[in-house]
Amino acid sequence: MALFLGMTALTTGIDVTHFFVYDVVMHVLMLHNLDPQTCYSINGVFWTLAVEEQLYLAYFLLLYLRNRWGWGPTLIICGLARVGWFFFCHYVWLATGAGVPVPEAAASHWLTWALGAIAVEAAFGLVQLPKWCRNVWLGSVAVVAASAISVILPLIQKDTFVHDSAWLLMHPAWGFGFFILVNRAVQAEKPWLTTLRRPRLVTGFASLGVFSYSLYLTHELVIMQSWWFTVEWLPPMLNTLLIVTPATIAFAWLFFQFCEKPYMRRTAGADDRSRGQEREAALEPRVLSLKMNAESERTGGRGRRQEQEEEVPLEPRVLALRMNAESEI
Template identity: 40%
Template sequence: MVTQAFIFFRYSGFCIHLRWAKAKAKNDENFKLDFVSFWKRRIIRLYPAYLVTLAICLSIQYFRGELVFSSFFVWDIVSHILMIHNFDARTVYSINGVLWTLAIEEQLYLAYFLLVFLREKFGWKYTMLICVLARIGWFALAFALNKFIGYQLPVIESSMANWCIWALGAVSIEAMLGIIKLPKWMSSISIGCLFLILAATVQLIDLKLGNTGIFNKFTWLVYQPLWGFGFFVIINRFVKSEINWFKEKATHYSNKNYTIKFWAFVGVFSYSLYLTHEIILDFVKSPIILAVLICLLFSWVFYLIFEKPFVQYLAKK
C-alpha cells in the first residue's frame, strides 16, 4: 500500500464527519444523521462514475483477450459491484488495481454510523481504542482463516485495518472546530515527522530481515497506524497554520494565486482522476510530464460526462 492512501483515508474521515461536527459546534439540536439520506447521496455521487470505470476496464480486458468467462469471473464482477472485492485476495486488485480503496471507503461509510455512536457514548479516547482493537481483531481473523481453512483474507486492504486511520480524520475536524481540544504535541511538525521516520524505519528493518518471521508480522500490524498518525499530526499543524494565515492575509490573495487556483481546479475532478489514471498510464508510455497531462485531460472529460451531472443533481436537492 502506498503511503498516499493514509493521507487519503485521514482526509476522508475529516470530510465525511464535517456536517456532524459543524452541527455539534453550533449546538444544532435539529440535526440528525440520517442513514438513508446519507447513503442515497453517497451512491448518487460516487457509484455512476465507478460503474463506468468498471465497464471501461472490462472492455479493455475483453479486447485484449484477457477475460476468462468462468464462475470466478461472475464472482469478480459481483464483488466489485457490491464493493466487497477487498474480502478476497483474488479479487482485491483484479479489475483495476486502485479500486480496493473505494471498497474500503464504502465500508467505512457504513462503519461511520457506529463510529458516531461510539464517539457520543464513550468519547474519542475509548472510541479510538475500539478502532485499534478492530484492526488487531481483523489480523487475528485473517490468521485464523488462513491457518484452519486456507482462506486468504486481505488484511491491509480491509476497512477494519484502516478504521483507526479514518477515525483520526474525524478527530481532526472536531479539533479544528473547537469541539475537542488536542494536546499541543498533536500538531507538532517535529512529532509528526518522528512518527513518519519511525514508520519508514520499521519497514526498512523488515525489508533487511527478508520480510519474514515475527518482526514481519509486527511490521504489518503497526506500520499503517504509524504512517496514519504521523500524517494526522502534520496535517493538524497545516490546518492550524492555514486558519491563522487566512486571519492575517486578505482572502483575495488566494483568488489571484494561480497555483492555488490550479490545484483547486484539479481537486474538483480528483475522483475521476483517481478512477481513470491507471487506465491511461497502462496505455501511455510517454515521458512522465506528458503522461500526467494526458491523465488530467482524460479525467477532466470523464468528470464532465460521468460525474458532474450527478454532482449538479445533488446540488439542486
C-alpha cells in the same frame, strides 16, 4: 469499472467464465477486498473503494462509540480492531488454508479513518486538540518512520514477531503523521481566509485537488494504455514527465467533468446560503477591526455631536470594505 472492462475487451478480450462473473459480482457488492483473487483483478486501486464503503457502514458504530465513551476509548477500540483482524485472518489460514486479505480490510484501517473524523471535528471547532497535534516536526517524524518501515518490511523474515509488529505499526504511523500535518495545514489556512487571500501556488494545487479522486481512480488505466501514445525515442523519464503525466491529469479532469461533477451539484438556494455564510465569516474580522478603530477615534472627551459627525464617514468605509471583499470573493 465499466470503463476498465470495456478497455480490456477492446485490447486483450474477455473470457466470460465462472470466476469472471464472481469477480464482477464481488466488485458490484463492494466485497472484492475480502478475496485475494478479486482484490486487485479489474483495477488495482478499486479495493480502497470497498474499504471506504465498509467504513461508511461502520460509521454508525464509530459515532456510537464516540458519543458514549469519547474519542480516547474509541481510538483504542479501533486500534484493537486492527490487531483483532490480523489474528482472525491468521486463525482462518491455520484452520482452513484460505488466505483472507489483511492490509486490504476495513478493520485494518478503522483507526486511521477515526483520526480523519477527529481532524474534521477539530477543523469545525467541535473538539479542541492539544498543540502537539499540529506539530510539523512530530508529523514529519511519523511519516519518515512509516516510510522506513515500508522499505525495511520486505527484508524482514515473515512469520516473525518483528515482521508482524512492524506491519501492525506501519499504517497507524502513516495515519498519525498525516493527521498532524493535515491539522497544521488547516491552521495555516485561517490567516488566508481572514485576509481573503490565498497563495497562488496553493490555488494551483487546490484546483488539481478538486478532481484528485478522479485522478486516483483513472490513473492506472491511462498508465496501462500509455504505450499507445508515448514517443519511442524519448527516454522513459521524459515520457513520464512530458506525456504520461499530463495525459493522466487531462483524462482525470474529463472523467471528473462527466462522471463525478454532475452528482456534486447543489440547489441554487443552498449555494447562495453557503456563499453568504462564507462572506460573513470572512468579512467579520475586518469589519470588526474597522469598527473598533472608529470607536477608539471617538473616545477622548469628545461631545455627542462630534461623535455623530464622525460616525458619518464610518458607513461608507464599511460599505467600501464589503464591496471590495465581495469582489475578491
